[in-house]
Amino acid sequence: MSFLSRIMVLKSKAHFSTDGNNRPSGGFGNSTFEGVRKRKSNQAKSRVVLLVASFAVVYCVIGGRLAQFAMTAPDTTSSILPPDRLMASRPDIVDRNGALLATDIRTVSLFAEPNKIIDPDEAVEELRTVLPDLDTKGTYKKLAAKTSHFAWLRRQLTPKQQSQILALGIPGIGFRPEKRRFYPGGSTASHILGYVNIDNRGVAGMEKYIDDQGLADLAAAGMTNTQPLQPVKLSIDLRVQDIVHDAVVNAVNNFQAKGAGAVVLDVHTGEVVAMASAPDFDPNYPNESASEGWLNRMTNGTFEMGSTFKTFTMAMAFDSGKVTMRDAFDATNPIRIGGFTIKDFHGQRRVLTVPEIFQYSSNIGTAKIADLVGIEGHKEFLTRIGLLSKMHTELPEVKMPSQPRVWKKINSITISFGHGVSTTPLQTAVAGAALVNGGKLIDPTFLPRNRSDADEIAKTVIKKSTSDNVRFLLDFNGSKGSGRAARVPGYDVGSKTGTADKVVHGRYSNTLNFNTFLAAFPIDNPQYIIMTFCDEPKTGEHGGTISAYTAAPIARDIIARAAPILGIQPSFGKDNSALLVSY
Numbered sequence: 001m002s003f004l005s006r007i008m009v010l011k012s013k014a015h016f017s018t019d020g021n022n023r024p025s026g027g028f029g030n031s032t033f034e035g036v037r038k039r040k041s042n043q044a045k046s047r048v049v050l051l052v053a054s055f056a057v058v059y060c061v062i063g064g065r066l067a068q069f070a071m072t073a074p075d076t077t078s079s080i081l082p083p084d085r086l087m088a089s090r091p092d093i094v095d096r097n098g099a100l101l102a103t104d105i106r107t108v109s110l111f112a113e114p115n116k117i118i119d120p121d122e123a124v125e126e127l128r129t130v131l132p133d134l135d136t137k138g139t140y141k142k143l144a145a146k147t148s149h150f151a152w153l154r155r156q157l158t159p160k161q162q163s164q165i166l167a168l169g170i171p172g173i174g175f176r177p178e179k180r181r182f183y184p185g186g187s188t189a190s191h192i193l194g195y196v197n198i199d200n201r202g203v204a205g206m207e208k209y210i211d212d213q214g215l216a217d218l219a220a221a222g223m224t225n226t227q228p229l230q231p232v233k234l235s236i237d238l239r240v241q242d243i244v245h246d247a248v249v250n251a252v253n254n255f256q257a258k259g260a261g262a263v264v265l266d267v268h269t270g271e272v273v274a275m276a277s278a279p280d281f282d283p284n285y286p287n288e289s290a291s292e293g294w295l296n297r298m299t300n301g302t303f304e305m306g307s308t309f310k311t312f313t314m315a316m317a318f319d320s321g322k323v324t325m326r327d328a329f330d331a332t333n334p335i336r337i338g339g340f341t342i343k344d345f346h347g348q349r350r351v352l353t354v355p356e357i358f359q360y361s362s363n364i365g366t367a368k369i370a371d372l373v374g375i376e377g378h379k380e381f382l383t384r385i386g387l388l389s390k391m392h393t394e395l396p397e398v399k400m401p402s403q404p405r406v407w408k409k410i411n412s413i414t415i416s417f418g419h420g421v422s423t424t425p426l427q428t429a430v431a432g433a434a435l436v437n438g439g440k441l442i443d444p445t446f447l448p449r450n451r452s453d454a455d456e457i458a459k460t461v462i463k464k465s466t467s468d469n470v471r472f473l474l475d476f477n478g479s480k481g482s483g484r485a486a487r488v489p490g491y492d493v494g495s496k497t498g499t500a501d502k503v504v505h506g507r508y509s510n511t512l513n514f515n516t517f518l519a520a521f522p523i524d525n526p527q528y529i530i531m532t533f534c535d536e537p538k539t540g541e542h543g544g545t546i547s548a549y550t551a552a553p554i555a556r557d558i559i560a561r562a563a564p565i566l567g568i569q570p571s572f573g574k575d576n577s578a579l580l581v582s583y
Helices: 003-013 028-076 120-130 136-143 159-168 205-220 238-254 306-320 354-359 363-373 375-384 409-416 425-436 451-457 464-480 482-486 551-562
Strands: 100-112 151-157 173-182 202-204 259-266 272-278 328-330 335-337 340-342 351-353 494-504 507-521 528-535
Touching: 100 159, 120 136, 120 159, 136 151, 151 159, 151 173, 159 173, 202 205, 238 259, 238 272, 238 528, 238 551, 259 425, 259 551, 306 354, 306 363, 306 375, 306 409, 306 425, 306 464, 306 494, 306 507, 328 354, 328 363, 335 363, 335 409, 340 363, 340 409, 351 354, 354 363, 354 464, 363 375, 363 409, 375 409, 425 464, 425 507, 425 528, 464 482, 464 494, 464 507, 482 494, 482 507, 482 551, 494 551, 507 551, 528 551
Parallel strands: none
Antiparallel strands: 100 151, 100 173, 259 272, 259 528, 328 351, 335 340, 494 507, 507 528
């Protein structure tokens, strides 16, 4: 069969037909072409589906591996805070006038990735050329731990150190940004400000107070950031603080004392304007200070205050109504009770009026006044003015006062002149402020507070007439008695000295004193209380070691330099010769 014949047979079998233009009109030819197109379309779709599925599988594998890395990262990398957390800011701390007391500065810290260190020995040797005090053995141990992915080598480098280490080009060595706390004044206000640890968290003082108000919790939750925070303003006046700091440091050096301290307190608001305790420390380098320097003796040390407590005994007697300014008591002979003998240091051996008892600091006369009030009345009064309970203020370092477990007559007598109860110097100043401001006990604060806010929290603890009588006694003693050692021309200072024998191994020492001085000025209208102390002086002005030669000069120097800054106008020409006329 020819080729044409075969074609004709096929056409006849398929009933092939054409239209007038010889185009297929249906039948086998049309369905054949459509089938081809469908097959090709289905094949293309299959290829696309296969390609999409392949990409999906690849992405799933990659995603799974990333998830695996994310879950295993804490076990193979550093557990330290991420850089943004390390750079989180602390608020600046400023004084009442805006002067900077504490701030953050940017720094970097050195770390290593031990698994990338090629030669630990060589790396340690090169690092020691920049950091000669680097712990060789400890650093080598860190760098040789090949399974470790992170190790701190040195925190808070200087820019020069960073530049020198970068120049070494050691593989596996890097830097992380951090912030370091900086205190421009150094030790000037160290016991008020406190300090922070290597992670910039508050450890003591107002730094710890700020963290306790919520900053530490926010940092732990990762809610802090690198943006500047609103500064924290304190009640401190940096100018006065510098004066007080100088005075107590000089006292330690000049009087060869174990310690010294002072506070300037606003009697109407309870604001601490300045406070210092020596020895102290530099908060920029807290670990380099002696342990003695960390102790804030003004709030975290309790001491027997000696004869300054006679001020409170007199206030108690006046407020009870059992003693008046015109009363007199026989101080001729010592008092013998319970195997103890109570005698006077400056004995006059005669009957003394109440102002004279205060002027001559008579233990005998003060003991008889306390006995007239009674044990329960005595204990209640000291509790009322806050000398037997823990002081409330922002500083975390506050110690609880101590007192006898059971008050007996001998306890009441000795406490009346400052032996038997131990309190903090700041606490004593706060109680003293209540005696001269009209009778209002106001908790001390290291934050700004106005008089209106102070009046809302103040507690009236004594009568106004009692406050007037106490001011008179302080004025009288400041002019006629032991307080003369703190007289400052132009400023009327009312005051009381206190020289307490220290307890050593359970017995009172005859050679070691804790000297205190309580002063208010200007005494006609008191604005400030100053409390100073000098612990175990070996010498003093004019060669003496009692309060008039040690603690009083500290207050004198502070008042002379700080009174003009505090806005106290000098007054000259006051005649103190007729102080007793109205009595």
